[in-house]
Amino acid sequence: MNHIADWRSLFPFQSREIMLGGHRCHYVDEGEGEPLLLVHGNPTWSFYWRNIIGPLREKYRLLAVDLIGLGLSEKPSPKEYSYRLERRAADLNEFIDKLNLEGITLVAHDWGGGVGMGAAVAAPERFARFVLMNTAAFLAPKCPLAIRVCRIPGFGKVAVQGLNMFVRAALKKTVAKPERMTPAVRAGLAAPYDSWRNRTGVLRFVLDIPLGPKHPTYAVLQNIERGLAQFRDRPVCLIWGMQDWCFTPWFLDRFIEIFP
Template identity: 55%
Template structure:
């Protein structure tokens, strides 16, 4: 019997029909002072809204926190047709959520694939986004593919490894953190809970397949398009919070964002890895609170 993770996730679930499936999301702090300036927290692979739990708990008293699970992830539907899992479809799904909830004055908080998806949405509807906070992510074609991930793209092997043996999500528990003592049985169970069988791991596999090996790949073209628009956000309040021991979205990715956004405030957490929020949520919450306080919105 796995450890009980639910006490770590004390939130009400909400669902909306998005992109032809039911998307699960959290909507906490709707009556907070900052309810009209929502924090939109967008996860990557192989995480889900559970990854943001500590920030939601730490920020919801003063802010509205909207935290979706991508289709195929978390508590959202997991259809088995591949067309649900293109990079472009994930972006469109996020736009649809934003528009259905009529979110405005958004502060985007995004990690891993969430950065590319979140910035993809922001480039399409920039008038709805006011501030940006990114954690160990990319919004441009990858500069390199770590061999541990490239191996999972091998025909046959990757699908069996990820969907059959849950290699991607299980490995991340150990390889994405620099604070193994924080990966308690309950935290591990929570991170893995939605991905408990072959069918439920389809998005984990498709996200890996969406990593472009060349710019001819549909995701490569889309990422290049998003990068070409990053400069349009350079005058907005931006915070980059980075686990500097990340072997995937390593400091070179941070430097690339700094090239586009030279005025961004940067927080380098030298003792943290890819799961930077797991490694340092108690340091990150006050960083985000100060960032929001230092950059009030004109109509806030």
């Protein structure tokens, strides 16, 4: 069975490209109407949103962006691109500006929430409502052991970039109904991460998780957290998989505190 052909049939959307900060960004732009901006996490990409884009494009304009270093976007070296949350949020704001998006509904998952809410805090007038799923936009009291192991100098690089353990684990450890992870879906989710170089962004995302105040992203995430309360007057929908070992129900409770 040709799984490459299979996954591409699951993602029948036109690929588009835009330059953000000098780097090529891949995205999907389907439908017309109010814009829904879909921001994935790590190690997923716009393919993650395939079952949302199809049905909703009859009523909305769906824009699914591949963050730089992930998906079908350019995968620059760490010398060419910082791979920091601050830069990713700035990229997203540049995307919004270039496409002149207004009245945005942000739909974000995993670390896409930090990126998306970072963009929203920087340009609140652009955003009308939020749909947040198993994500964070604030500092957490602890980091899962599996994530910390991937940050061990030397070992993390070999494990994540060389052996592709992060992507493989994500495809096995984050699914409540394994029967839905068909070979075609598995192939589609993993397709952009087929070499050491193409997994640079996956590792850098893990390394950008701030575990203490000396990390460059710590203060950035702190600032995003401080800015969340301004959105209490806008609709916020929280959707949570309660068995998530990374973005546990603690994160849901924290969002409920912020958006009572």
